[in-house]
Amino acid sequence: MSSSGSGARLTALTKQLEGHWQQTRQAWTDAKAAEFEERFMRELATVANVTCAGIDNLEQILRNLRTDCE
Amino acid sequence: MPAATNARVTSIDVLDDFRAKLLVYVARSRRLLDDVNDEIVRTRVWLQSDRLPHWKKQVWLKQKELAAADQELMTARLSDMPEAVQARRIVVNKCKAALRETEARLERVKKWVKHYGSAVEPKAKVVIQMRQMVDHDLRKAIAFLEQAASTLSDYAEIRKVGQPAGDSTGEAPVASDTLAAAESNSKTT
Numbered sequence: 001m002s003s004s005g006s007g008a009r010l011t012a013l014t015k016q017l018e019g020h021w022q023q024t025r026q027a028w029t030d031a032k033a034a035e036f037e038e039r040f041m042r043e044l045a046t047v048a049n050v051t052c053a054g055i056d057n058l059e060q061i062l063r064n065l066r067t068d069c070e
Numbered sequence: 071m072p073a074a075t076n077a078r079v080t081s082i083d084v085l086d087d088f089r090a091k092l093l094v095y096v097a098r099s100r101r102l103l104d105d106v107n108d109e110i111v112r113t114r115v116w117l118q119s120d121r122l123p124h125w126k127k128q129v130w131l132k133q134k135e136l137a138a139a140d141q142e143l144m145t146a147r148l149s150d151m152p153e154a155v156q157a158r159r160i161v162v163n164k165c166k167a168a169l170r171e172t173e174a175r176l177e178r179v180k181k182w183v184k185h186y187g188s189a190v191e192p193k194a195k196v197v198i199q200m201r202q203m204v205d206h207d208l209r210k211a212i213a214f215l216e217q218a219a220s221t222l223s224d225y226a227e228i229r230k231v232g233q234p235a236g237d238s239t240g241e242a243p244v245a246s247d248t249l250a251a252a253e254s255n256s257k258t259t
Contacts, residue, residue, distance in 0.1 A: 006106050010099060010200075017095045024088040032218055040211040047203050054196030055106055061189055062113055068178045069121040 007055035014048040082226070085219040089212055096208050103201045110194050117183050125176040132169040139165045 021041055025033060143158035182189075 006102050010102055013095060013098055013102070017091060020088055020091040024084050027084040036211070036214055036218075040207060040214070043207065044203065044211075047200055051103075051196045051200040054193050058106070058110070058190065058193040058197075061193065062109065065113065065117070065182050065186075065190075069117060069125075069175075069182060 007052040007059060010048060010055065011052045014045065018045065082219050082222050085215050085222070089215040089219070092208065092212055092215070096204055099204050100201070103197050103204065106197050107194065110190060114186055117179065117186060121179045122183060125172065125179050128172045129169070129176050132165065132172045136162070136165040136169050
């Protein structure tokens, strides 16, 4: 199934971006950086976590479906 | 080139670099989320247009096989051949078991078709939410970074013009301060 492992791939992509952000944060330390982190990075981390768990769950359901119907 | 000027240029680069990374993230996550959504749609079509007719046909074939085996058992009984009757009975039993198994498969497929919407589609909502975030919020995040880099760049230019020639004492604000100063400067002008 082509979407298999999508949750894990999204987790990896998001962690990679968070790593880049931590590096950026070391060089950008003012209030605007804090605002950016609060408005975008934290929200992204929260939504991505929920999405990754949801996709893992979805993939498990689709695997069960395929086993039942093959 | 003074150290402070280097620091400003480097910080604009840092913002640009992160913006580039964010653009890559947007492109890759969008593709990934679209793949998941496509899979949900494809699976529904596969269930309804492929699996359902396939298992209906299989049930029909197994019914035909059972009918043929029953007929052969009947013929064997009429010919009064106990060994043949025994052999045909075994075949009939196998056909019945195969038909039961196939009917159970068809029932499972029908159940999936019926409950697909409630079992799968609510899970897809998180994918849609994430897609909206990628499309709207991260677009705003990219614009935010562009604006920050632009403000920083403009302020670096203003300072360069305002600075007396040969003033390279390194007193210019570092990146983090520059942006706030530039913003405050832009508000007062």
